[in-house]
Amino acid sequence: MIKILLLAVGVWLIFTLLKKYGRSLEKDEEAAAPSQIEEDMVRCEQCGVHLPRSEAILSGGDFFCCDEHRRLHRPE
Numbered sequence: 001m002i003k004i005l006l007l008a009v010g011v012w013l014i015f016t017l018l019k020k021y022g023r024s025l026e027k028d029e030e031a032a033a034p035s036q037i038e039e040d041m042v043r044c045e046q047c048g049v050h051l052p053r054s055e056a057i058l059s060g061g062d063f064f065c066c067d068e069h070r071r072l073h074r075p076e
Helices: 002-032 067-072
Strands: 041-043 050-052 057-059 062-064
Touching (some): 057 067
């Protein structure tokens, strides 16, 4: 009877350890995945600051960080 009980406890212990190990692998994979979508960076023609393309103002084929820089920029 004791042998069966020890065998059951051993199986339960192995099962629990494997389950925890599987969860830790899933967490590692989630942490390794990028949390944000990567986006192209562009340079403001007036001041030279780099910013995401979605935040930039496009005018005449040039990118600007704000409307003021777009107005100040004079093509040569």
